[in-house]
Amino acid sequence: MECRAVVSSLSDYLDGRNIWASDDEVEQIETHLANCPACRNLKLELSEIKNAARELPLHTPAPALWARISKGIEAEISIENGPARETQKGSGWWGWLNSRKFTFSLPQLAAAGAFAAFLMVAGISDIFGDKSSQLKFRDVQSLLLLPEEDEIKANLERRLGAINARKAQWDSQRRADFEQRLNRIDESLKRCRHMLEDNPKDAWGQQTVRALYDEKRQLLEDVERLKW
Amino acid sequence: MKEIPSSTQSSKSAAKILTALAGGFLVLTASATSSGAQTFNRAFAVSPERSELEVVNQTGTIKVTAGANPNKIVINARHGDGAAKVEATQNAMGKVKVEVTGRGRVDFEIAVPASSSIDLLSYQGAIVVTNLAGAVRARVTEGDIQIAGLRSARVDASCSQGNVSFSGEVLPSGRYTLKSFSGRVDAILPADADFKLSASSFRGGMDLGEFQMKFDKYSSQLVEASHGAGRASISLWTQEGSIHLRRKP
Numbered sequence: 001m002e003c004r005a006v007v008s009s010l011s012d013y014l015d016g017r018n019i020w021a022s023d024d025e026v027e028q029i030e031t032h033l034a035n036c037p038a039c040r041n042l043k044l045e046l047s048e049i050k051n052a053a054r055e056l057p058l059h060t061p062a063p064a065l066w067a068r069i070s071k072g073i074e075a076e077i078s079i080e081n082g083p084a085r086e087t088q089k090g091s092g093w094w095g096w097l098n099s100r101k102f103t104f105s106l107p108q109l110a111a112a113g114a115f116a117a118f119l120m121v122a123g124i125s126d127i128f129g130d131k132s133s134q135l136k137f138r139d140v141q142s143l144l145l146l147p148e149e150d151e152i153k154a155n156l157e158r159r160l161g162a163i164n165a166r167k168a169q170w171d172s173q174r175r176a177d178f179e180q181r182l183n184r185i186d187e188s189l190k191r192c193r194h195m196l197e198d199n200p201k202d203a204w205g206q207q208t209v210r211a212l213y214d215e216k217r218q219l220l221e222d223v224e225r226l227k228w
Numbered sequence: 229m230k231e232i233p234s235s236t237q238s239s240k241s242a243a244k245i246l247t248a249l250a251g252g253f254l255v256l257t258a259s260a261t262s263s264g265a266q267t268f269n270r271a272f273a274v275s276p277e278r279s280e281l282e283v284v285n286q287t288g289t290i291k292v293t294a295g296a297n298p299n300k301i302v303i304n305a306r307h308g309d310g311a312a313k314v315e316a317t318q319n320a321m322g323k324v325k326v327e328v329t330g331r332g333r334v335d336f337e338i339a340v341p342a343s344s345s346i347d348l349l350s351y352q353g354a355i356v357v358t359n360l361a362g363a364v365r366a367r368v369t370e371g372d373i374q375i376a377g378l379r380s381a382r383v384d385a386s387c388s389q390g391n392v393s394f395s396g397e398v399l400p401s402g403r404y405t406l407k408s409f410s411g412r413v414d415a416i417l418p419a420d421a422d423f424k425l426s427a428s429s430f431r432g433g434m435d436l437g438e439f440q441m442k443f444d445k446y447s448s449q450l451v452e453a454s455h456g457a458g459r460a461s462i463s464l465w466t467q468e469g470s471i472h473l474r475r476k477p
Contacts, residue, residue: 034444044447181369181388185409188467192430204450208430211465215409219388222369225284225349227329 001028006039014046014199026201145196146206152213159220163228170228178223185216268305268314268334272324275299279344279362280323286312287352288334294359295339307334354390372411387411391469395476398423402460410468419475422456426463432470439473 006029013029033040144150167175189212196205274280276298283290288307295302301324305314310332318324328334333353340346345363348355354371357364363382366373370389378396385392386407393414394406398421406413412432417423417439425441427434428450441453464471 030445034446040446047447188409188430204428204445204447207428207450208467211407211428212467215388215407215467218367218386219369222349222351222367222388226286226351 001032003032003036003039006032006036007042010039010043010046014043143197145193145200145209149213152217156213156216156220159217159224163220163223166228174228178219181219182216185212185219188212189216265309266307268303268307268316270303270316272301272303272316272318273299274301274322274324274341274344276341276343278322279341280321280346281326281338281340281344282323282347283326283336283338283349285326285328285334285336285348285350285353286331288328288336288350289354289356290336290338290348290350291356291358292336292338292340292346292348292360293357294342294361297339298341300339301341301344302339304337305334308332355385397421398460398462400459403463404460405463405465407463407465408469409466411466412469412472413464413466414472414474415462415464416474416476417462420456421460422458423460423462424454424458425451425473426461427451427471427473428465429469429471430467432466432468434471435473437472437474439475 009029013026033043146152167178170178189209192205192208192212196202196209199205279301281292281301283292303316303324303326305326307314311330312328312332312334313330314326314328314334316324316326326336326338335353340360342360343362344360346357346360347365348357349367350371351369352371353368355366355368355373357366357373357375357378359377361379364375364378364380364385366375366385368387368390371387372390373385373387373392375383375385375393376395378394379399380396381399381402383394383396383402383404383406385394385405388409389411390408391411391414392406392408393416394404395416398404398417400422402423404415404423406415413429425436427436430449433448434451436451436453439455441455443451443453445452464473
């Protein structure tokens, strides 16, 4: 594979958009990268930019922004409809929606009903469900990124459950110390799993996630061996 | 001026030295008493071919080295006035297990036959292993691990928070795993070492120094490469620290 071809697919390759590509093509890119320092450097720079971008904080838009956007849409609708707007029942979006005639087929109605029921159940569980069950629900829903991930998680949960049952007997300092270490590993694990979700075929990402699960297992094993 | 005979001078000097030594002894005794330090000394007869040791410590240093006697494991421990309790037992297979329960610092100095297999754990405190030829497994939750002068085919050293350093021979069939979650990983290997390397650092970077290797994968975060025929396997991993590979001078 030539440098030009590799450079043109490098961005997709790093973004994990290479899932459409055959294993051969991916292998060709990787072989080329292993042998071409210039392309390797370019890949390195691109991944550093990508990683740096990922570290940037997410900004939540101010509530006023949505108010401005909705006013803008309303103004646009009123220009489009001109004087006819006067005859509409009510005003604003609701009035505009009311003025429209919608028709649905039976399957569409069934799908909409199912979706509404799902939203209702999700909403109720969000309000009344306890935090741990929510976490478990989300955890189960999360994508398995390693073939053996289910097994790893089950093993860790079993060990953690046994430790949690004894934790009440620990002094507060020991408990805080253990939880801080566990949280630190979990934070890294979360971050690396997100990265792997972006590029599930990335062997290094998989290796890192495995290493972090192993670090967590090791911490739990330490506590077991210390007989806390 | 009358000269003092040399014999008188020397007897006076000897008296001064004795007084100083006695004073020093008193001071030492007093400090040992006031700090409440206790010692734990045990020796176990072992077969040099099948000598095995496991140490589980809560807080404190564990130093293990090859001893002069190839048939004995000699344990010396010093602990403060905490509630820590040291127990050492030997099972029917000859394996020696040393376990600390309760809170308090305990520092170990242990001599073993050079070919012993050892398995060490300390929650808080360093582990230092020198001049052994048997399998080494060392784990510290918080603290450093130093392994030096090794001629072992199996090394597995890992710490959660702390640095790991290894210096020793690389045997052709050897497997060497050095890991630290948040610390630095150092490996100092002979120039003619024959190994396959996998090194991964998420954020700390890597310095692979002077080895001329054949790279299979190369980036700032992951290196897979071989030196020589790539017979031994070396795996270096850190999530937040850096990796340094150097040739033995």
